Structures are given as C-alpha cells and as structure tokens.
Amino acid sequence: MKLTTYYFTLSGMILFNLMFGPLVRATDSGLACPDWPLCYGKFVPEWTFHIFMEVGHRYYSGAIGILVFWGLFRVYKSEGKGLLFRIAILSSVLLVSQVILGALTVTKLLHPTTVNLHLLNAILLLLTCGTIALLAKKDTAAWNWPPQAWQIFVLLLVGIFYQIFLGGKVSSNYAGLACPDFPTCYGEWIPPMEGNIVYQMEHRYFGYLLALLVFGTTSYAIFYLKAEKVKFYLKLASYLIVLQILLGAFNVIYHLPKLLTGIHTLNAVLTLLACYTATFYHFRKVS
The missing domain is CATH 1.20.120 (Four Helix Bundle (Hemerythrin (Met), subunit A))
Known part of the structure; x- marks a missing residue:
C-alpha cells in the first residue's frame, strides 16, 4: 500500500472514530466501564450494549494507535527524517496524549473539560495524518x-x-x-x-x-x-x-x-x- 493510501485510510478510520466517540456519549455508555484500561478488571468483560459501545470504542482506538505508530515507521523508511517524519512524530505525540485523555475521561467521570480536550486532540490527530496523506501525494x-x-x-x-x-x-x-x-x-x-x-x-x-x-x-x-x-x-x-x-x-x-x-x-x-x-x-x- 502506498504511503498516501495508507494515511488516507488511517484518516478515514480516525474520522469514523470521531463519530463513534459521540455515539458512546449519546448512548450513555461513557462510564459503562468504571475502570481503565480494563473493564471491571477484565480485558473481555461480560457484554451488555453499553459495555459493547465503550469497550468497542477502546478496541477500535487501540487499532488506530497501532497504525499510527506503524505509519511513523513507514514514513521513516520511505522518506527519511524530513518534513513527513516530523509530522508523523507529532501524530504519535498526539496519540499518546489522546490515550491519556481517554483514561482521564473515565477516571474523572466525564468531566466536561477532559471530554472537550479528548475531542479536540482527536481532531488534531486527524489533521496531522491527513496532512501526511496530502503531502505524500506529491501533487504540490x-x-x-x-x-x-x-x-x-x-x-x-x-x-x-x-x-x-x-x-x-x-x-x-x-x-x-x-x-x-x-x-x-x-x-x-x-x-x-x-x-x-x-x-x-x-x-x-x-x-x-x-x-x-x-x-x-x-x-x-x-x-x-x-x-x-x-x-x-x-x-x-x-x-x-x-x-x-x-x-x-x-x-x-x-x-x-x-x-x-x-x-x-x-x-x-x-x-x-x-x-x-x-x-x-x-x-x-x-x-
């Protein structure tokens, strides 16, 4: 898969997650699991609809995280330590902060400030991955x-x-x-x-x-x-x-x-x- 295709696909996955997150909140599933990163102390808890929404969001976000770090490696291998690599590093930093904010969203019981920062940070992550996709097209x-x-x-x-x-x-x-x-x-x-x-x-x-x-x-x-x-x-x-x-x-x-x-x-x-x-x-x- 070409680098531009990889990052456009990754951007699409993050975009879907930006709808998935609000759906977790809209269905009152944000605190379906009172702990983090496990759910009631289990990696695979007993399923209810609310737990499915919350844990599904976590698993999907985890998959995105793996792809962000793999993208950093791909950019380094194909482009070296140029502009794309620096943006990919930024995307990895934003990913780490997104994980921390996700944990705080649960432990702080959906505090409004934490929830908002979680959303805005996800958008910044999307923009960095989208920028890499646009630059990798090499049409500019x-x-x-x-x-x-x-x-x-x-x-x-x-x-x-x-x-x-x-x-x-x-x-x-x-x-x-x-x-x-x-x-x-x-x-x-x-x-x-x-x-x-x-x-x-x-x-x-x-x-x-x-x-x-x-x-x-x-x-x-x-x-x-x-x-x-x-x-x-x-x-x-x-x-x-x-x-x-x-x-x-x-x-x-x-x-x-x-x-x-x-x-x-x-x-x-x-x-x-x-x-x-x-x-x-x-x-x-x-x-």
Missing part, C-alpha cells in the same frame, strides 16, 4: 508564501475549530436541549443568558457568524483565486455548513436522536477537513 511542489488573503483562510480554520469546541461544551454540559425550539430559544432570539442556555446560544450565534465566513471565503475564492482545488473544497465546505445547520436544527426538534448527534459531530469535522484541504492547496503550489 513547494510552499506558496505569502498566498493571497492568507489571513482569511487562517481565520476560517480557527473559527471552525472554535465552533467544534463550543459544540463540545454543549454536549459535555448536557445543554443540547437547553432550548426546546429552533432557531429561537423559548420563542426569543436573544433569551436570558443563564444556566445551560449560555452554552446552547453561544454555539448557535457563533455558528451563524461562521456560516457567513465560509460563504464569504468561498465567494472570494470563486471570483479572485485561480486554484481550482481551493474553489472545489470551499464549495464543498459551503454545502456542508448548510447541512450542519439543518442537522443542528433537527437535533433540537427531534430531541437529540442518538445517531443524528454523531452525524452532527462527523459533519462538523468534515467541514473542517474541507476548509483545511482548501487551505493546504492555497498554501502549496500545485506541481
């Missing part, structure tokens, strides 16, 4: 610095990452139904900011601003940039952000269906990946 020749309007692209990535963080706060603080209606909250556009309503509304407000930023960046690329790949991935991000708003609305209207909450997280990460890939090609010269 060199860094293009400073690219046109690079600040907008950086702001876009930071904005999406922050919005995912806000979504994590909503989930980890069980604020998904703090407002029973959408797009208003208890019939008000600006409700009293108290209790869990704060988490819900700051996520919504920033989501609206982020949607405008995605649409604006896409429009700018269409009219002023020449790179077709940048335009393609930004257009994709625009479609995904519309879908994300609809998924958010359906989550509220239908009272957080378990599968839909996982898809909502998955789509948010896909939006980030689309914008990240557009930024990658904006900062690299196509060979």
